[in-house]
Amino acid sequence: MAFLEVNLDPFIKFEKFSRIALPNIYNIIGLLEVNNVHGISFSFDMVDDIELFLDTARSMTESRINVRMEPDKENVDRVVQYKPDVITFVENEGEGKSVFLPSKKVKDVVTEYSQREDIGFVVRLQPDARMLKYAYQYGFDEVELVSDALAEEETRIGYYRQLDQIAHVARIARKNGMRISISGGLNRRIVNSLIDLVEFEFISIDDSLLAEAVFSGLPSVIKDYIFLVEKR
Numbered sequence: 001m002a003f004l005e006v007n008l009d010p011f012i013k014f015e016k017f018s019r020i021a022l023p024n025i026y027n028i029i030g031l032l033e034v035n036n037v038h039g040i041s042f043s044f045d046m047v048d049d050i051e052l053f054l055d056t057a058r059s060m061t062e063s064r065i066n067v068r069m070e071p072d073k074e075n076v077d078r079v080v081q082y083k084p085d086v087i088t089f090v091e092n093e094g095e096g097k098s099v100f101l102p103s104k105k106v107k108d109v110v111t112e113y114s115q116r117e118d119i120g121f122v123v124r125l126q127p128d129a130r131m132l133k134y135a136y137q138y139g140f141d142e143v144e145l146v147s148d149a150l151a152e153e154e155t156r157i158g159y160y161r162q163l164d165q166i167a168h169v170a171r172i173a174r175k176n177g178m179r180i181s182i183s184g185g186l187n188r189r190i191v192n193s194l195i196d197l198v199e200f201e202f203i204s205i206d207d208s209l210l211a212e213a214v215f216s217g218l219p220s221v222i223k224d225y226i227f228l229v230e231k232r
Contacts, residue, residue, distance in 0.1 A: 001197060004229040005039030005066065006222070007183065007206035008031055012046045013193065016209060026056060033061040035222045036108070038230075039202050041183075044069035045092070054082035064202070068124070071109040075166065078117055088122040088144050096146035096184050098126045101134035122181065127162075127169040135178070137230050142179040142201060145169065147194075151185025163193055170198040191228055203229050 010026055032040060040063045047053040057065060066086040067079055079087060089106055090097040099106060101123070110121055124144045125131040135143050150162040170180045182194065183204030191203060205225055212221045 001024070002200040002203050002225050002229050003038035003064075004205040005041055005181070005183070005202040006037055006209060007066070007204050008040055008042040011048050026060065029060050030055055031218060032222065034062065035219065035226065037063055037226065038065060038195040039064040039204070039224060041066035041068060041088070041204060042066075043073060043090075043104075050078060051082060054079065054084060058082060058084075058135050066122070066202075069185060071103070071106045073109055073112065076113070078110055079165055080113065080116070083118055086120045086122055086142075088124055088198040090124045095122075095126065098124050098146045099131075101125070101131045103134075107138050110140070112134065114139060124183075126213075129168045129172055131168055132169055132178075136173075136176055140178065143173055144180060144181045144204075146184045146185060147182050147186055147190065148184035151187070151190060163197065167197040171199070174199065188225075191225075195229065 004213065008025060012025055016144065040061065044050060044067055052228050064086060065084040065089055067084045068088045068090045069075060069079065070092060071089045076087065080086055089099055093098045094100060098210040106123065113119070113121065120142060121140060122142045123135050124146060125135060125141050132143065145166055147166065150159065150166060150186050153159045153162050175181050179201040180198065180201055181204065185207065186203065186205055187208040194200070208224060209221060
């Protein structure tokens with residue numbers, strides 16, 4: 001069974017730049033906790049005071065806290081002090097913020113923290129079996145696959161080709177004992193397609209959840225996505 005992860009980035013951005021009133025980000029975290037959402041995530045560079053934000057979020061929720069950030073040792077040192085459950089390595093300039101492997105920077109940072117049992121390390125990859133091989137060699141036990149290309153695909157043939165590629169890579173990962181999560185432009189239709197094919201660890205919803213929440217209210221949308229991902 002997969003778990004729902006809510007990506008807070010769209011809500012943080014919306015709070016900063018929109019004139020439309022929504023609950024502030026800490027109220028949203030509280031709402032997610034009340035509704036038993038199993039995972040929350042955000043990007044390191046989306047918050048102004050990472051230490052305060054992490055410390056406050058950690059005190060408010062039992063959900064898995066996932067920080068997406070580049071594999072910069074100085075910044076990783078800052079984050080690990082506040083014990084997020086997971087750090088997902090991304091490359092902000094990569095396609096869909098994916099990491100290209102092999103990468104000495106990624107390997108060195110992962111090796112540095114390989115003895116930490118209280119924090120998991122994940123790498124965000126395109127659905128490419130060659131990348132998966134390096135992630136396995138570096139010791140990652142979870143990979144986050146990028147689904148942006150699937151979400152942006154406009155043709156039926158292209159959609160199912162992308163879907164098959166994700167399923168293929170996910171099955172290879174699971175066969176080798178790795179957990180698979182997924183994020184990037186996901187909506188109800190795509191989630192329905194994915195969960196029939198692959199057993200994911202976390203399915204992360206971002207912009208579509210915010211868009212639906214503006215019209216339908218966040219509590220009801222959260223409950224719908226929990227049912228879709230975890231209980232159907």
